Amino acid sequence: xxxxxxxxxxxxxxxxxxxxxxxxxxxxxxxxxxxxxxxxxxxxxxxxxxxxxxxxxxxxxxxxxxxxxxxxxxxxxxxxxxxxxxxxxxxxxxxxxxxxxxxxxxxxxxxxxxxxxxxxxxxxxxxxxxx
Numbered sequence: 590x591x592x593x594x595x596x597x598x599x600x601x602x603x604x605x606x607x608x609x610x611x612x613x614x615x616x617x618x619x620x621x622x623x624x625x626x627x628x629x630x631x632x633x634x635x636x637x638x639x640x641x642x643x644x645x646x647x648x649x650x651x652x653x654x655x656x657x658x659x660x661x662x663x664x665x666x667x668x669x670x671x672x673x674x675x676x677x678x679x680x681x682x683x684x685x686x687x688x689x690x691x692x693x694x695x696x697x698x699x700x701x702x703x704x705x706x707x708x709x710x711x712x713x714x715x716x717x718x719x720x
Contacts, residue, residue: 603713674707
């Protein structure tokens with residue numbers, strides 16, 4: 590099933606903010622279906638990366654931006670092999686933000702169709718963010 594599109598579709602481009610000693614990247618999630626869709630974003634290194642929002646609900650043809658941030662003390666982007674996973678699940682109706690964890694947990698494994706999109710990371714060596 591293909592409910593969502595993610596932009597960029599392969600690598601999250603991280604830009605360093607030297608003043609804050611952080612690096613950050615963004616993705617855009619687009620719901621291409623006529624249904625409500627729950628999404629969640631996972632990382633292989635949750636201690637190093639802050640992901641906001643890390644889950645949510647998109648209405649039909651809705652969009653959202655997700656921000657990834659890491660401390661440059663904790664991670665060297667040029668050496669990192671960290672990966673990210675965006676997953677989407679079609680909903681029969683809208684659910685409140687507080688109920689999203691229950692939707693994922695309570696869904697019957699055999700009956701749910703989950704779309705998964707894998708992303709890597711890439712440092713943007715040509716730009717830095719202002720303080």
